[in-house]
Amino acid sequence: MDSLAAAVVAGAPAEELERLPVPDRYPAAHLRVEDAEMFKETADKDVRRSIRIGEVPMPELAPDEVLIAVMASGINYNTVWSAMFTPISTFAFLRSFGRQGGWAARHDQPYHVLGSDAAGVIVRVGAGVRHWRVGDHVLVSAPYVDDQDPLTHMDGMLGIDQRAWGFETNFGGLAHYAVARTNQLLRKPAALTWEEAAATPLCAATAYRMLVGERGARMKQGDLVLVWGATGGLGSYAVQFVRNGGGVPIGVVSSEEKAAKLRKLGCDLVIDRHDIGLVGSDLPDPAEVGKRLGKIIRAEYGEDPHIVFEHTGRATFGVSVFAVRRGGSVVTCGSTTGYQHEFDNRYLWMRLKRVIGSHGANYQEAWETNRLISQGRIRTALSVSYPMDETAEAARLVQENKHVGKVGVLCLTPSEGLGVTDPELRARIEDVAPYVGPR
Missing domain, CATH: 3.90.180.10 (Medium-chain alcohol dehydrogenases, catalytic domain)
Structure with missing residues (x-):
């Protein structure tokens, strides 16, 4: 030194x-x-x-x-x-x-x-x-x-x-x-x-812009917010912003260990990705995974998520577009599993959903x-x-x-x-x- x-x-x-x-x-x-x-x-x-x-x-x-x-x-x-x-x-x-x-x-x-x-x-x-x-x-x-x-x-x-x-x-x-x-x-x-x-x-600032800032999803009190990778760096901050802003954080994780940590962080509903068919690196059928995901969320809250906090990319993006409610928003800041996203555009345009790009x-x-x-x-x-x-x-x-x-x-x-x-x-x-x- x-x-x-x-x-x-x-x-x-x-x-x-x-x-x-x-x-x-x-x-x-x-x-x-x-x-x-x-x-x-x-x-x-x-x-x-x-x-x-x-x-x-x-x-x-x-x-x-x-x-x-x-x-x-x-x-x-x-x-x-x-x-x-x-x-x-x-x-x-x-x-x-x-x-x-x-x-x-x-x-x-x-x-x-x-x-x-x-x-x-x-x-x-x-x-x-x-x-x-x-x-x-x-x-x-x-x-x-x-x-x-x-x-x-x-x-x-x-x-x-x-x-x-x-x-x-x-x-x-x-x-x-x-x-x-x-x-x-x-x-x-x-x-x-x-x-x-x-x-x-x-x-933390990236998550703030995505959820709270006027250029992002503009979360409001009571919104259901689905957070992919909810125990990672971005996801951990996203869950806190949702909770502090009066929203309802719903986290997706890959293990029971991560699920336990997420519950301590204050996440209202924790979903194991294996329970919805997201296993390995194969690209899933977005509709099938989305139906399983939606069934779990609706059983708990009676409605679909208003916002999806998306940064994992190719492996989840099609599911996000499918699962978010009519008129809801998918806000994305990254693609750690791949940049080429596939989704059924009918669910985007006919159900008036929005995709919001957010960076930093x-x-x-x-x-x-x-x-x-x-x-x-x-x-x-x-x-x-x-x-x-x-x-x-x-x-x-x-x-x-x-x-x-x-x-x-x-x-x-x-x-x-x-x-x-x-x-x-x-x-x-x-x-x-x-x-x-x-x-």
Whole structure:
């Protein structure tokens, strides 16, 4: 650990952090361009083969950026996609970005530092930074937007050049240091540890936009909401937003262990995917599975779901379109089981259903989500943390869907449980609503 990182870990004041030198190189979980073809003829694209831990060069800081000493990060499915070099090589993203020239050219490197979540301490600020200071405790929101694009000012996620930080850009959060734009920064919730806080920005804000934000499904009180993968990172936050907003969460899981955790989280109805015929990787008959699913839900509530929270993709999308009620909405933000979806369009058009595409969250939505987390109204979905040296094992866990909630990575923080700056608030939150999440 270099002297600057050591000072951050020791809790040194801002004045000391400003005096200490920034290292020329730093440890990071990264991919190498020479490995980009390694899975070309391989069925099992085991990410433990492609993710490396080693030193990379320190990038120069742009005027609107900050350098963050990363205390903790997390695994998202986009890290798995990057490490599999599919569906598009991670280096194709970096080359495309680099062709813009200027500061973007830094991102086109023969290595890619991964990670779309981070919690840490600002150790340097660019010349144009106004509202952030060295020593601030921050989170990084994943959307990486161009503030000179007119569409960005209407909705950051509509900007033509919007990218996912650490996935479509370099210098991400699975490292000792990360580079982020100021319009990605959030205040770290004072009641959370470093690893708990790092588990919140991407998945929680994505779920917020899908369900609560005005651009998503706009859930209202009493709505039945079917959540696929309800104990995963996205699903765990979705269940909480539904419950807190007066809706009725209905979760689908793959094991009794996950079902037990989901009931503790407050899910009203838990359905095992095996009970509705979703077994293995074969594409099911959407109508048959949808009928079984609908029968279970109607037996409990007497009606079909108003909203389906969809991110698993090919294996479930046809079922989602079939199962959602007349006039209902399927809101989708991903396709972990495949991008080519098949569904019977008659159920969409003749029953006036809607499909809503949703991606990430704009800066205001991220702030609103972080406010709810800071108040303890939404609890972290963290389930387990790995040391940074074991990032590849952590990513493999997510790749094989053997996890619940969010999988954290300890970067600079030496152990779990550190980083709480308001223990009284944490105690009050626990007294009101003891944590019952994926742990």
